[in-house]
Every structure is written in structure tokens, then in C-alpha cells.
Amino acid sequence: MTPQPYAYQRRELVEPDWTRLPGWRDVTREQWENAQWQRVHCVKNIKQLRDVLGDLVDERFYTDLETDQAHLATMSMLIPPQMINTMVPDRQPDTDTFYTDPVRRYMLPVASDRRTDWPSHPYSTRDSLHEHDMWVAEGLTHRYPTKVLAELLPTCPQYCGHCTRMDLVGNSTPTVDKLKLTLKPADRYDAMLTYLRTHPGVRDVVVSGGDVANVPWRQLENFLTRMLDIDTVRDIRLATKALMGLPQHWLQPDVVDGLGRIAAIANTRGVNLAIHTHVNHAQSLTPLVAKAARTALDVGVRDVRNQGVLMRGVNATSTDLLDLCFALQGEAGILPYYFYMCDMIPNAEHWRVAVWQAQQLQHDIMGYLPGYATPRIVCDVPFVGKRWVHMVTEYDRERGISYWTKNYRTSIETDDADALARTYPYYDPIDTLPESGRKWWAKEQANEAATG
Ligand code: SF4
Secondary structure: OOOOOOOOOOOOOOOOOHHHOHHHOOOOHHHHOOHHHHHHOOEOOHHHHHHHHHHHOOHHHHHHHHHHHHHOOOOOOOEOHHHHOOOOOOOOOOHHHHHHOHHHHHHOOOHHHOOOOOOOOOOOOOOOOOOHHHEEEOOEEOOOOOEEEEEOOOOOOOOOOOOOOOOOOOOOOOOOOOOOOOOOHHHHHHHHHHHHHHOOOOOEEEEEOOOHHHOOHHHHHHHHHHHHOOOOOOEEEEEOOHHHHOHHHHOOHHHHHHHHHHHHHHHHHOOEEEEEEOOOOHHHOOHHHHHHHHHHHHOOOOEEEEEEEEOOOOOOOHHHHHHHHHHHHHHHOOEEEEEEEOOOOOOOOOOOOOHHHHHHHHHHHOOOOOHHHOOEEEEEEOOOEEEEHHHOOEEEOOOOEEEEOOOOOOOOOOOOOOOOOOOEEEEOOHHHOOHHHHHHHHHHHHHHHHHO
């Protein structure tokens, strides 16, 4: 019999043995499951990484990492032990397995991962989605007609190398001086709530950051309780990668109790309260992550959904995507919802995939998962918003330029009569183009340099 392109096999989740790593040889389960222990023992620099890995990884890797940190990284280093433990999860890592590990590739990028021909696309930008341009109050992006994004704070318990909010989130790096929020948190939250009260057409709020796991629980509960008093708000989604990166946070009794109180109010008022998390590889799903997701559902959160990011070297094969989706859906109680194409930020070309590759992946994952749990692969087109990858209007494959349209005005186009008649470009990574296309971009770049 001819085999199917993908062979489903149920795999139970396993918590990798953290004592295989020299620095955590003596760490007890009680310590491991303690959120505070996890936060205190996050890896924030190369010395701390050495303390964990010891001699398992040789000097070549650390030098490579140091070069990246000094010249290329757009995010500072911050990785909870929970996430480090999912790198090379089934044995002691060595240099080669650590280099090729998919979680390492995006959480701990090194200089040799990046492309040297086109490390950045010429049209890459710091705030590639122009979220800051669409702020209607500090941290509140109004892009879609009925939805807003509330960035409560600029920090997370973990920093991802490919973060689309690299402009704002995390500590400054040698190459990126981060934008700073200026209002006091209480004033920022007040301004956001005032906007929601005075704009009843906004019915859907993504409460994000950063990561809401870094907002002290009482502050977050207070903010959410006040938002639930606004009866025009009908959907609330809490964005937290920490559900996977630091599930210990979401299992703390005070957080679980508080989430239950918020879910009870939401249920009484008929508001859809969901958690959106960000898992990019099946390796990241462990029993603790599943426990955190199921606990949220048990206390009344309506849904826990995943929004992953599609990245070369991490998950951009149909097998990786399906393995992840089956683990999310079948083992962790998390709905596979979206995969975003990696945005056009600086130094990200080695991660990005071309639109045609994303279309092929969408094609290849159809039909295996339940329909409602088959994720959509989406392109977040600057000045447009999310588009399914097959919604492209025109596509110049030679130069890697796709053109997209939209059906609403963002908050900065309310007086722009032509906004809906225009097409908006998106760009494939140049290394994925045919030779003629690569030459065209090289010539463009040379002309640009010549004319200043
Ligand atoms: S958790 Fe989200 S906001 Fe935080 S660094 Fe990662 S991608 Fe960025």
C-alpha cells in the first residue's frame, strides 16, 4: 500500500528530565513546579547558559551566540528553565543536537543561523505592522474596525528571537534601542478603558503585551473586571506565551482562583473569555503545559487557542505542523488556530518563508485534523492585517512581491477614500527567489546605495 504523506501516531506528552542538564542535576520537582523558582532561574546571559549546560556544548556555540548578541539580535536573552528543558528533550544535548534543535533556533538564535546574503529584507522595519502608528491611547492599537489590541506592558517571562514587537518588547540590545512606554501602568489602563467606553463599536479586545503573565495578578484582575463592566465588550482574549513557556505561573493558586473569578463574571455576562498562547513546536508541549491549559478550561475559560509563527528551521514542514497540531488538540486541550508568517522585522530572513511556501503548507495540512482544529496560515500584511495566504490578489513570483487588498479602513485611514481600492505589497525572502529575481533586488539595492 502506498503510504499517506503524513502518518498520524498518537504521542503522549512527556516532561523532559531536567536533571540531565548539569546545572539542574539537584533541582527537585517542588522547585521545578514553582513559578518563582522558574523566574529566578531564567537564563539571561551566556554565563547563566554555561552554568546550566556545562561542557555539553562546546566553545564554538557560545562564541556564535556572543556574536549574535553583540551584532544581530533584536531581542535580549530571557528563557525560563521550562523552555530550555524542551530543547533536545530526550537526551543530554551535545553541540550538534543543540545547534539543530527547533526550539533553540528561535529562542536562542546564533550568528551562524542568520543569512549573510540578505540578513534583512530591504523593506523590513522595526514596527513592521505599524501598531504604534495606530495607537489610539498609549499601547492601544486600533487596526480592525471592531477589535483592538491592548499592550498592557512591554515585558514577557520569555523573549523570542523573532518577536514581531521587537520595537517595544524587552530590554534594549546593542542593535535595538527599544521604544519606551511613558505613562504609569494605572494611567495607561485608565486611558484604554476610557477609549473602550467611548467607542461602543469596539467589541473585541486582545489583552496582550508583552505577555499578560507579567502583569501582577491583582492589577490584571482589576483591569479585566473593569473591562467586563463595559457591556459593549463581547470578546476578551488574554495573550500569554507563558502558558507554554512558564506554565507554573498559570498553575499558581492565586492566579487560578483569580482566573476563575474573571471567567465567572464573563460567563454571567455572556462574554467570550479565551486564552491565546504561542507554541511553535510539539517539543514545547509537556504535561505541565497541558495541565495549565486544562486548569484554565476547568475554571471556566471558554477556550485556549494557539497562534504559532511559521519559521524555517523550526516548524515549516507539514510534518512539524501536524505533529504540533495533533499534540495541541489531542493531548493539551489547546485549539490549533493560526500560524502567522514571520513578520518582516530586521535580521529575520532566515526564519521567513515565501507566500507560495506557506500556501503549499496550508494545502498539505488540510484534511488530517478536525476541520475546526485545522489552523489557518495567515500573512499579516502591513497596513492591511491578517489575510489567509490564499487571499493574495496578484503575485510576482520572480521578485517575490505579493499584492493584497482589504475590506476595512484602519484607524489611520478614516479619511482615506482610496484605502480600499489600493493593493498593498508583501515581500518574500530574497533567497527564495529565482536567480533573475535575486539579481533584480541586488541591482535595486545597489541603485539605492548609489542615490543615498
Ligand atoms: S512572548 Fe510574544 S510578545 Fe513576548 S517576546 Fe515572545 S513573541 Fe514577543
